[in-house]
Amino acid sequence: MIKELMYIELKTGYSDDGPAWIGYVQTSKTRKTIYFNDHAFQKNIGNYANYMDIENGEEYWISGLKKKESNRHWAGHGKIMIDRRAVDDYLDLIGEKELPLNLFEVIDIEDVFPVERVNKRLNAKH
Secondary structure (H helix, E strand, O other): OEEEEEEEEEOOOOOOOOOEEEEEEEEOOOOOEEEEOOEEEEEOOOOOOOEEEOOOOOEEEEEOOOOOOOOOOOOOOOOEEEEHHHHHHHHHHHOOOOOOOOOEEEEOOOOOOOHHHHHHHHHHHO
């Protein structure tokens, strides 16, 4: 499994103002499945999303990080929650010294990747 820093935003029910996170994810080799914060997402093309939560069907936008602009959609509002462990890596990526706290909320995100639970669930369907 590949582990990297990504942007995750809930789209279902929120349009561009859903809760958003920057944190470490695990991905399958093909990147069709992404695991983050006890959720598993599969590549899915929706109206405003590119991934779907495997267990509850909610749609998310998941992407790499932008270096020179906000990771939120231009019409989106609300703070982006960022994993405390990811702050230094994110600042290095965007070439800044401090995190603008008017745009971000620093939180602790546990590394809970539901790979086994989701695989068991998917195999039971087949």
